[in-house]
Amino acid sequence: xxxxxxxxxxxxxxxxxxxxxxxxxxxxxxxxxxxxxxxxxxxxxxxxxxxxxxxxxxxxxxxxxxxxxxxxxxxxxxxxxxxxxxxxxxxxxxxxxxxxxxxxxxxxxxxxxxxxxxxxxxxxxxxxxxxxxxxxxxxxxxxxxxxxxxxxxxxxxxxxxxxxxxxxxxxxxxxxxxxxxxxxxxxxxxxxxxxxxxxxxxxxxxxxxxxxxxxxxxxxxxxxxxxxxxxxxxxxxxxxxxxxxxxxxxxxxxxxxxxxxxxxxxxxxxxxxxxxxxxxxxxxxxxxxxxxxxxxxxxxxxxxxxxxxxxxxxxxxxxxxxxxxxxxxxxxxxxxxxxxxxxxxxxxxxxxxxxxxxxxxxxxxxxxxxxxxxxxxxxxxxxxxxxxxxxxxxxxxxxxxxxxxxxxxxxxxxxxxxxxxxxxxxxxxxxxxxxxxxxxxxxxxxxxxxxxxxxxxxxxxxxxxxxxxxxxxxxxxxxxxxxxxxxxxxxxxxxxxxxxxxxxxxxxxxxxxxxxxxxxxxxxxxxxxxxxxxxxxxxxxxxxxxxxxxxxxxxxxxxxxxxxxxxxxxxxxxxxxxxxx
Amino acid sequence: xxxxxxxxxxxxxxxxxxxxxxxxxxxxxxxxxxxxxxxxxxxxxxxxxxxxxxxxxxxxxxxxxxxxxxxxxxxxxxxxxxxxxxxxxxxxxxxxxxxxxxxxxxxxxxxxxxxxxxxxxxxxxxxxxxxxxxxxxxxxxxxxxxxxxxxxxxxxxxxxxxxxxxxxxxxxxxxxxxxxxxxxxxxxxxxxxxxxxxxxxxxxxxxxxxxxxxxxxxxxxxxxxxxxxxxxxxxxxxxxxxxxxxxxxxxxxxxxxxxxxxxxxxxxxxxxxxxxxxxxxxxxxxxxxxxxxxxxxxxxxxxxxxxxxxxxxxxxxxxxxxxxxxxxxxxxxxxxxxxxxxxxxxxxxxxxxxxxxxxxxxxxxxxxxxxxxxxxxxxxxxxxxxxxxxxxxxxxxxxxxxxx
Numbered sequence: 001x002x003x004x005x006x007x008x009x010x011x012x013x014x015x016x017x018x019x020x021x022x023x024x025x026x027x028x029x030x031x032x033x034x035x036x037x038x039x040x041x042x043x044x045x046x047x048x049x050x051x052x053x054x055x056x057x058x059x060x061x062x063x064x065x066x067x068x069x070x071x072x073x074x075x076x077x078x079x080x081x082x083x084x085x086x087x088x089x090x091x092x093x094x095x096x097x098x099x100x101x102x103x104x105x106x107x108x109x110x111x112x113x114x115x116x117x118x119x120x121x122x123x124x125x126x127x128x129x130x131x132x133x134x135x136x137x138x139x140x141x142x143x144x145x146x147x148x149x150x151x152x153x154x155x156x157x158x159x160x161x162x163x164x165x166x167x168x169x170x171x172x173x174x175x176x177x178x179x180x181x182x183x184x185x186x187x188x189x190x191x192x193x194x195x196x197x198x199x200x201x202x203x204x205x206x207x208x209x210x211x212x213x214x215x216x217x218x219x220x221x222x223x224x225x226x227x228x229x230x231x232x233x234x235x236x237x238x239x240x241x242x243x244x245x246x247x248x249x250x251x252x253x254x255x256x257x258x259x260x261x262x263x264x265x266x267x268x269x270x271x272x273x274x275x276x277x278x279x280x281x282x283x284x285x286x287x288x289x290x291x292x293x294x295x296x297x298x299x300x301x302x303x304x305x306x307x308x309x310x311x312x313x314x315x316x317x318x319x320x321x322x323x324x325x326x327x328x329x330x331x332x333x334x335x336x337x338x339x340x341x342x343x344x345x346x347x348x349x350x351x352x353x354x355x356x357x358x359x360x361x362x363x364x365x366x367x368x369x370x371x372x373x374x375x376x377x378x379x380x381x382x383x384x385x386x387x388x389x390x391x392x393x394x395x396x397x398x399x400x401x402x403x404x405x406x407x408x409x410x411x412x413x414x415x416x417x418x419x420x421x422x423x424x425x426x427x428x429x430x431x432x433x434x435x436x437x438x439x440x441x442x443x444x445x446x447x448x449x450x451x452x453x454x455x456x457x458x459x460x461x462x463x464x465x466x467x468x469x470x471x472x473x474x475x476x477x478x479x480x481x482x483x484x485x486x487x488x489x490x491x492x493x494x495x496x497x498x499x500x501x502x503x504x505x506x507x508x509x510x511x512x513x514x515x516x517x518x519x520x521x522x523x524x525x526x527x528x529x530x531x532x533x534x535x536x537x538x539x540x541x542x543x544x545x546x547x548x549x550x551x552x553x554x555x556x557x558x559x560x561x562x563x564x565x566x567x568x569x570x571x572x573x574x575x576x577x578x579x580x581x
Numbered sequence: 582x583x584x585x586x587x588x589x590x591x592x593x594x595x596x597x598x599x600x601x602x603x604x605x606x607x608x609x610x611x612x613x614x615x616x617x618x619x620x621x622x623x624x625x626x627x628x629x630x631x632x633x634x635x636x637x638x639x640x641x642x643x644x645x646x647x648x649x650x651x652x653x654x655x656x657x658x659x660x661x662x663x664x665x666x667x668x669x670x671x672x673x674x675x676x677x678x679x680x681x682x683x684x685x686x687x688x689x690x691x692x693x694x695x696x697x698x699x700x701x702x703x704x705x706x707x708x709x710x711x712x713x714x715x716x717x718x719x720x721x722x723x724x725x726x727x728x729x730x731x732x733x734x735x736x737x738x739x740x741x742x743x744x745x746x747x748x749x750x751x752x753x754x755x756x757x758x759x760x761x762x763x764x765x766x767x768x769x770x771x772x773x774x775x776x777x778x779x780x781x782x783x784x785x786x787x788x789x790x791x792x793x794x795x796x797x798x799x800x801x802x803x804x805x806x807x808x809x810x811x812x813x814x815x816x817x818x819x820x821x822x823x824x825x826x827x828x829x830x831x832x833x834x835x836x837x838x839x840x841x842x843x844x845x846x847x848x849x850x851x852x853x854x855x856x857x858x859x860x861x862x863x864x865x866x867x868x869x870x871x872x873x874x875x876x877x878x879x880x881x882x883x884x885x886x887x888x889x890x891x892x893x894x895x896x897x898x899x900x901x902x903x904x905x906x907x908x909x910x911x912x913x914x915x916x917x918x919x920x921x922x923x924x925x926x927x928x929x930x931x932x933x934x935x936x937x938x939x940x941x942x943x944x945x946x947x948x949x950x951x952x953x954x955x956x957x958x959x960x961x962x963x964x965x966x967x968x969x970x971x972x973x974x975x976x977x978x979x980x981x982x983x984x985x
Contacts, residue, residue, distance in 0.1 A: 293843070
């Protein structure tokens with residue numbers, strides 16, 4: 001047809017496309033669709049802050065209202081990425097301050113955020129609404145004061161698991177008296193006590209407050225007062241519980257909770273004394289999400305609570321729950337979709353609780369909707385993994401951490417290849433997998449053969465040879481992120497699958513056997529990749545080319561080599577010369 | 582500082598000689614193995630798991646021959662999916678099997694074997710044909726898709742054969758096949774046990790242990806292999822009391838994978854609960870501990886100890902590694918020789934003195950006041966060299982005599 005839709009119509013239609021994938025597809029249809037789409041894209045997700053530059057993003061998408069940016073590699077969570085590695089958000093904020101005056105949302109993960117950045121955010125974006133800093137660091141409570149004081153339309157302030165230098169709790173008092181727009185506040189990572197009266201007044205004057213996650217410093221006797229001022233809360237995180245149970249506090253709490261008819265999610269529970277848990281029984285029937293992963297409460301008390309939550313969809317808990325508790329979970333909570341069991345004492349040589357593979361097997365059998373698992377335990381068997389795989393072919397995320405590295409099947413002493421093989425074979429929709437235990441190259445053969453939807457794979461202390469890595473890189477079609485530590489994977493597999501790396505977001509390899517020579521070669525041959533060697537021993541040039549590098553981070557990019565590298569990171573460059581930052 | 586090798590020697594920590602010794606035991610082992618390997622040619626489907634893995638084995642070995650990186654799995658030469666292609670490779674290998682023995686292992690740069698060294702020299706000096714290095718580049722699409730197909734189809738057969746039913750028998754055949762393949766990577770000290778296992782017909786302890794990539798002898802002694810690794814932990818803990826276990830035990834960096842936020846929160850929570858007796862308890866009391874000459878400081882939670890003795894033991898564990906270095910050649914200690922007593926002598930003797938900074942900012946000798954009073958006023962700790970603590974040292978000598 002010679003006619004085409006008027007642009008306005010196309011724009012209207014495109015507005016219904018929320019997924020980035022769809023929008024990207026649309027923009028490839030033809031030049032005019034590309035143009036129309038880029039002017040109306042409002043949300044941008046940047047999975048790796050070094051894959052693209054702020055200038056490129058701004059040039060292509062001039063009217064963005066919400067950005068989400070991720071910085072450091074995932075293994076930074078476990079201290080494998082040295083300090084000062086990078087992921088500074090300031091260049092992004094400063095560029096967006098100039099070009100996106102109407103920006104409303106900034107969500108960052110694993111980035112370094114300074115007080116200057118926060119101040120710039122608070123002053124540059126008049127309609128700023130949402131700030132989420134997940135696992136970020138580099139700022140103090142002074143930066144929060146700027147946000148509180150200047151963002152008149154702020155709706156969400158979520159600091160989940162960030163490392164904040166806590167100078168004082170005074171920042172909360174910077175919210176002006178006429179500030180009423182708060183919908184969500186998560187300050188659970190902060191240490192200092194905020195002015196309780198300021199908090200009370202803030203909660204009182206914000207009628208739309210739906211999420212309130214307090215920090216440890218808010219004592220249990222103050223909870224009731226807050227809950228009474230915000231009975232519309234949907235998500236609530238308690239502070240710490242004092243160790244003494246007092247009847248007046250307890251009954252006050254019961255009364256306050258009973259007024260909260262909309263509560264769906266509970267968290268916090270630091271230092272919780274079991275005797276306080278019944279205060280929440282009145283809301284349990286509506287609870288869908290429970291984070292008890294800081295509650296050092298024994299299994300019977302946990303079971304008592306969980307048995308009242310038939311609608312539970314998501315449970316995070318410590319291994320105090322034990323196999324018995326998980327059995328109860330599997331019988332009471334048939335809607336369970338996500339389970340995370342964290343270790344209470346991961347560094348002791350002997351198990352301190354009776355939590356074994358059996359607990360997970362039971363839950364996999366009893367909870368038909370279970371799709372996401374994170375499980376720390378001390379023993380595992382192939383038989384158990386096979387059972388889990390057969391019970392739950394609908395698993396999407398399966399992360400198993402057997403605490404002892406390279407622990408074999410405790411019954412047969414074999415590697416766990418067969419077990420994990422069963423997982424990838426049966427769970428055809430598996431998107432995320434973390435391996436542990438004794439594993440040979442065989443498990444990677446299975447993964448490469450079956451895990452066609454796998455997007456993220458984490459490997460530690462596993463495999464025998466390059467073949468393992470080769471299976472994964474050549475077989476996993478949907479692989480986006482691969483992170484490896486302490487495996488005997490070397491140059492051959494990496495070089496043979498160099499092209500694959502361009503189809504992935506990133507590859508992390510630390511304490512493996514990749515030589516400096518191979519890294520240089522990779523960097524030379526693949527201009528669209530940044531091949532970064534992280535080595536705190538000094539310039540890799542000072543060692544033989546065959547010497548393995550400490551850490552390797554490879555990611556695709558259109559922004560060229562980083563300009564902000566610290567002195568222990570080297571980019572393997574196109575011209576083969578070693579270029580320091 | 583990379584600490585992951587302290588308790589768990591990683592695979593790369595294994596001596597390269599062990600992999601590439603080319604010792605008689607390894608060659609002998611391969612002679613034993615050759616029939617199944619060569620059973621690839623026209624081999625029945627029953628051998629499927631072995632076929633797929635040994636096909637790869639053969640093909641890998643070929644790559645060591647010349648610098649044919651495209652033969653990473655040797656499949657461009659035998660790129661036709663049918664077994665005749667595969668069997669050609671294995672025929673070729675038959676005569677060269679002994680030589681190939683040392684070339685079967687991959688991915689260990691800087692090995693002793695001369696062929697491998699030359700591989701790397703050539704790699705780094707870029708004399709290799711680019712195309713060979715990157716078989717998955719567009720120009721090689723035809724080949725690479727075939728490569729993938731053959732791998733996948735081979736593997737699928739192998740895997741489903743073993744997955745069906747999971748009978749005991751299949752598992753053991755499976756395990757055997759696995760060990761046969763992987764035994765190439767085991768150190769030369771244990772092929773005998775691998776052979777035994779193969780002959781025994783069932784994957785047993787020995788097989789696992791020989792393949793255990795932490796590889797070392799201690800695992801052979803124990804029923805549960807992990808126990809050996811834990812033994813290491815116990816040695817480190819020594820006389821340490823339980824409540825300070827996290828501080829005393831040497832850990833692999835970043836393992837288990839728990840976020841710092843969670844680790845710190847839990848550490849504090851647990852300590853608090855341990856002391857609960859129905860009384861309200863203040864939180865943890867972390868203070869910095871520095872030691873002269875140590876490159877970094879540590880932190881201890883004073884509330885986890887109830888006596889000076891416990892604190893001293895814990896500090897001993899933490900800073901032992903530094904004192905060994907400082908001892909140097911004079912006393913030639915090994916880690917084993919560095920017992921409690923020696924450290925105590927250092928700490929309370931002329932070499933080191935334990936001091937703390939109190940609320941007034943004064944540096945005081947540890948041990949004068951009752952424990953409760955001490956933790957109320959202690960802001961930080963410092964292990965001073967005796968020579969720096971001149972004013973305190975004489976008293977320290979007297980104190981140590983009194984205490985001991």
